[in-house]
Amino acid sequence: MNVHDHSLDPKPVVELLGIEKSFPGVRALHNAHFDLRRGEVHALMGENGAGKSTLMKVLTGVYQPDAGEIRVDDAVVAMHSPQLAQGMGISIIHQELFLMNHLTAAQNIFIGREPRRGMGLFVDEAKMKADAAAIFRRMKVDIDPAGEVGEMTVARQQLVEIAKALSYEARVLVMDEPTSALNGTEVEHLFEIIRDLKAQGVGIVYITHKMDEVKRIADRITVMRDGEFIETLPAAETPMSTVISLMVGRELTDHTRASGAGAGEEVLRVSGLNRGSIIRDVSFALRKGEILGFAGLMGAGRTEVARAVFGADPVDAGEIRVHGKPCRIASPRDAVARGIAYLSEDRKHFGLVTGMSVRDNITMASWTRFTQNRIWMKDGALAEVAKEYVARLKVKTPTIAQETRLLSGGNQQKVVIAKWLLRDCDILIFDEPTRGIDVGAKSEIYEMLKELARQGKAIIVISSELEEILRLSQRILVMCEGRITGEIDGATATQESIMTLATQRDSEAA
Amino acid sequence: MTETTLAPAAPEKTGFLTVATLQKAVAFVVLILLLGFFSLFAPNFAQWSNMVNIMQATAVNGVLGVAVTFVIISAGIDLSVGTMMTLTAVIAGLILTNAGLPLPFGVVGAMLFGGFMGAISGACIAKLKIPPFIATLGMMQIARGLALVFSGAKPIYFNDTPSYYYISSGSVITRLIPGLEVPNGVLVMFGVAIAAAVILNRSILGRYIFALGSNEEAARLSGVNVDMWKIVTYGLSGLICGVGGLLISSRLNSAQPALGLGYELDAIAAAVIGGTSLSGGRGTILGTIIGAFIMSVLTNGLRVMGVQEEWKIVITGIIIIAAVYVDTVLRKKA
Amino acid sequence: MKKTLIASVVALASTTMLCAPAMAQETYFPIIAKGFSHQFWQAVKLGAESAAERNGVSITFEGPNTEAEIDKQTDILNAAIAKKPQGLGFAALDSQAQVPALQKAADAGIPIVAFDSGVESDLPLTTCTTDNMAAAAAGADGLAKAIGEEGEVAAVIHDQTSATGIGRRDGFLNRLAEAYPNITVVDVQYANDALKATETIKAILQAHPNLKGIFASNEGAAIGLAVALKETGSGIVGVGFDSGKTQKDAVRAGELLGSITQNPVGIGECVVDSLAKALAGETLPTTIDTGFYWYDATNMDSPEIAAVLYD
Structure with missing residues (x-):
């Protein structure tokens, strides 16, 4: 499977030397090095905030370095704009795609440099479509150049982005977490395309957190930590535990596994939940003091079940009992009133009001409790309770007046948790609780979840990281195509047993 | 500002000049500069009587600006404030002149009616999911049409209620402090502004508006009961239009x-010049009042200088764009 | 409120339908004004309606919301022509822009009578109008005499582009320039509503402490003049234009020296009478001056004047 081309051209296409970059109040890059050869896949690894994205933005002309050298084909270049970088054949595919949904694939690929006809007055749509089709053929993908991008799956949109990069005669392609929104088959397809590009001599910078992917696709690995270059290693000979310890700067301790349903009383029972083909006859129960894991592939319907239980989306059928009593949950307000909280993976959009302070975010769901005559805010009391929760959950923030957008991912997550604890919610649904959170801060969040369960909260954890599910859950429910395909005890579950259930599609189940 | 450590940024310790105060300060500095400019170049500008003129000329726009500030901070917009003001004035006329009821009925009636109509805008936005721009554009026409229908397209006079005149004109302050002739309308504006600032910063409604x-x-x-608070926000805007x-x-x-017609754009301009963000979540009542003062100082000063109305309009436009540009620059620096 | 609303909508709809020329035999004249919310237009409408009754014809009276909406007025005009009326009364918001639309009416053989302000073409059979230049000159005379024919004066004009605004401004300024060499005009400003006129006049008073008189060119400007003089307690001479309750009260109380009134009722009568005459085959003069009056506290209650003043 591994295609390690050893006839690599040892001379780098691009080289970054001694790059320094500071932003007000923070040093993002210090003495950062990186080089990329023709036809190699070079993985760039590090925790969140290690400086990977910043370094790539320097390479692609988005940021100007404070000091250091950028060399392209051995010549020093002042990379002052992304346009310049693209002109030199250096393209980046961001984690969040930058496509115009209402335009076609071909229009997106050639945006800003459309072929013209009729004295340059009209866009030559036919030529544009033909050119786009040629690129797709070269990539061996079947995408209609005239199809609207907004109608395509994320995986296909990503292929359009890659095609766009190739249309610039890309020699260097930076891919930032390209598989984060792809399913298994789609990942395989992407890897094939990467191998083809390699064979054509394109150098690829591959930014990821996923060790198995690196093992399979990368030729070399460069590890960064705290904005600094740590080491560049050959991928084939380096054990992944070494890479991880270089990334975190310490050895990871192994963890204990939980098991059993817990003896606590049943706090939530969902029966016969249905919503079109997205949620199909989902039933489960949750007990006090337990952590229930929801595993499955992207799009299996886990988030949708959580949102339905929380009243954020309507359902076609289903009964929800909280503490044994059947209840109608038509809105998040109803859910919160019954002690159910939902902590979205997308904290910036659904969890936090990022422009407001730590104090306001922690207390937001409880504001009505802190008023005089139901009108005037008791700001003193708010500050006191916010301080108490900041201390309890060890939220790292200079003051409670700090805007939450300035906090790290882990601390933002703690603020959201604090919000629901203060609101006396005893059923907590975590959707990807450590998405976008550093490796170091992750274990702190894990400990916090376990502690909350010990204190008697009932917790659901939805996660795409099997390791996370295995580490936290006492019981694991696996979903596929909107159905629950099985339940596994946390102590006996393995990655394989989960994956089997997660891919148990309708045809196979029958 | 450019300390090069890896410690998390602590913007609170960058001094007393945070962006918010800097923005307010900028608007305030512009106001002072304008006053200084006109004092030097417009003869007879710098007199107490003219300051009274300016304050009085700010009153209506200031109050409408406050109304629209609430809505803009909640990431909405209210295009109906100008014609809503007219409609509530007509309602006061119907109550006081046509029905002959005592003054308090007219005052309370006008404000409640404004609040009611505002709440209808809010309900269209919250419940029918109509974009605020469209809903209040519709309400702007509805209010304008109703004002003409209710009044029979004729002005309604308040000659039967002589005390009505003292809401805006005359001066309570002069009686307390002889010589300090601040018209009542100006006091009403400051009263509305203070009440609005307290509501925005201290009440649960204000907190929800920011959220x-x-x-x-x-x-x-x-x-959060988002729908209800939206209705309350637009209702409050309508109520203030009543004032x-x-x-x-x-x-x-x-x-x-x-x-x-057209008063809504002046009100929005006052809010924007005062640093309220049209994308929501940010803004102050003090800023809006300063913005309204900048507009009326500009108008008054240019008129005293004898500059034509046409150029006054052009210069106001330039000031709006400049204010938002300064705001953007400050935001980037932060 | 809901019921009243529905009731008024139904009432409105039924009147419109009744007024529509359903019967071809009946003589029908659409009268298109520059607006309808201003009191002036209500008085014109009154005159037109009484003349319609006298001549046994039916009319409709329409206009755009504001006097800036030339395009809306053109739409109304086109709709009226489409009804194939026997005659058409039209007060053009723009003396040139609407000529092509009027040409359509002329081509269809519909007699046209212009009113209030003229149209720069020979399409209308006649124009019923106030001579705005002459009327404003009379205002200038009144103002000049009251200040002893010397000193500083200013004018606040309601609009810088319309024929009435330009005519009244120039009539006032020309008369002063010709007949009163010792009077200086220190400022001419524009304000299109009562509140803006108030602020404008206060700024003028501030800038020119030696000012002796101000001329305001329509009802809105005159209200602003009355309010500004009251608020500042200034004793200078104010002269207005048109009527309306605020202005009349101010004249009666001596806060304004006097004002010029047109004869809106006469204009309305003139339009309908002229159309009726045209149908009867009479020839009409190119313009019919419907007249204007100077009024002040001494003569405003005389029957002749009181008849053309409106609240």
Whole structure:
């Protein structure tokens, strides 16, 4: 499977030397090095905030370095704009795609440099479509150049982005977490395309957190930590535990596994939940003091079940009992009133009001409790309770007046948790609780979840990281195509047993 | 500002000049500069009597600006404030002149009617999911049409209620402090502004307005009754328009049903010059009042200088763009 | 409120339908004004309606919301022509822009009578109008005499582009320039509503402490003048234009020296009478001056004047 081309051209296409970059109040890059050869896949690894994205933005002309050298084909270049970088054949595919949904694939690929006809007055749509089709053929993908991008799956949109990069005669392609929104088959397809590009001599910078992917696709690995270059290693000979310890700067301790349903009383029972083909006859129960894991592939319907239980989306059928009593949950307000909280993976959009302070975010769901005559805010009391929760959950923030957008991912997550604890919610649904959170801060969040369960909260954890599910859950429910395909005890579950259930599609189940 | 450590940024310790105060300070500095400029170049500008003129000229726009500030901070917009002001003035006329009821009925009636109509805008936005721009554009026409229908397209005079004139004109302060002639309308504006600032900063409504404006979805998922608070916000805007309607009709001693179109844009301009963000989540009442003062100082000063109305309009436009540009620059620096 | 609303909508709809020329035999004249919310237009409408009754014809009276909406007025005009009326009364918001639309009416053989302000073409059979230049000159005379024919004066004009605004401004300024060499005009400003006129006049008073008189060119400007003089307690001489309750009260109380009134009722009568005459085959003069009056506290209650003043 591994295609390690050893006839690599040892001379780098691009080289970054001694790059320094500071932003007000923070040093993002210090003495950062990186080089990329023709036809190699070079993985760039590090925790969140290690400086990977910043370094790539320097390479692609988005940021100007404070000091250091950028060399392209051995010549020093002042990379002052992304346009310049693209002109030199250096393209980046961001984690969040930058496509115009209402335009076609071909229009997106050639945006800003459309072929013209009729004295340059009209866009030559036919030529544009033909050119786009040629690129797709070269990539061996079947995408209609005239199809609207907004109608395509994320995986296909990503292929359009890659095609766009190739249309610039890309020699260097930076891919930032390209598989984060792809399913298994789609990942395989992407890897094939990467191998083809390699064979054509394109150098690829591959930014990821996923060790198995690196093992399979990368030729070399460069590890960064705290904005600094740590080491560049050959991928084939380096054990992944070494890479991880270089990334975190310490050895990871192994963890204990939980098991059993817990003896606590049943706090939530969902029966016969249905919503079109997205949620199909989902039933489960949750007990006090337990952590229930929801595993499955992207799009299996886990988030949708959580949102339905929380009243954020309507359902076609289903009964929800909280503490044994059947209840109608038509809105998040109803859910919160019954002690159910939902902590979205997308904290910036659904969890936090990022422009407001730590104090306001922690207390937001409880504001009505802190008023005089139901009108005037008791700001003193708010500050006191916010301080108490900041201390309890060890939220790292200079003051409670700090805007939450300035906090790290882990601390933002703690603020959201604090919000629901203060609101006396005893059923907590975590959707990807450590998405976008550093490796170091992750274990702190894990400990916090376990502690909350010990204190008697009932917790659901939805996660795409099997390791996370295995580490936290006492019981694991696996979903596929909107159905629950099985339940596994946390102590006996393995990655394989989960994956089997997660891919148990309708045809196979029958 | 450029300390090069890896410690998390601590913007609170960068001095007393945070962006918010800097923005307010900028608007204030512009106001002072304008006053200084006109004092030097416009003869007879710098007199107490003219300052009274300016304050009085700010009253209506200031009050409407406050109304629209609430809505803009909640990430909405209210295009109906101008004609809503006219409609509430007509309502006051119907109550006081046509029905002959005592003054308090007219005052309370006008404000409540404004609040009611505002709440209808809010309900269209919250329940029918009509974009605020469209809903209040519709309400702007509805209010304008109703003002003409209710008044029979004729001005309604307040000659039967002589005390009505004192809502805007005359001066309570002069009686307390002889010589300090600040017209009542100006006191009403400052009263509305102070009440609004307290509501915005101290009440639960104010807190929800900021939350809605910054991230409505997060507020909804926090269990906030988003629909209700939107209706209350637009209702409050309408209520304050009612105060504007009382001020203008008291000043003219008549409810002029054809007036009011275009006043909403002045109100929005005052809010924007004062640093309120049209994308929501950010803004202050003090800023809006300063913005309204900048506009009326500019107008008054240019008129005293004898500059033509046409150029006054051009210069106001330039000031709006400049204010938002300065705001953007400050925001980037932060 | 809901019920009243529905009731008024139904009432409105039924009147419109009744007024529509359903019967071809009946003589029908659409009268298109520059607006309808201003009191002036209500008085014109009154005159037109009484003349319609006298001549046994039916009319409709329409206009755009504001006097800036030339395009809306053109739409109304086109709709009226489409009804194939026997005659058409039209007060053009723009003396040139609407000529092509009027040409359509002329081509269809519909007699046209212009009113209030003229149209720069020979399409209308006649124009019923106030001579705005002459009327404003009379205002200038009144103002000049009251200040002893010397000193500083200013004018606040309601609009810088319309024929009435330009005519009244120039009539006032020309008369002063010709007949009163010792009077200086220190400022001419524009304000299109009562509140803006108030602020404008206060700024003028501030800038020119020696000012002796101000001329305001329509009802809105005159209200602003009355309010500004009251608020500042200034004793200078104010002269207005048109009527309306605020202005009349101010004249009666001596706060304004006097004002010029047109004869809106006469204009309305003139339009309908002229159309009726045209149908009867009479020839009409190119313009019919419907007249204007100077009024002040001494003569405003005389029957002749009181008849053309409106609240």
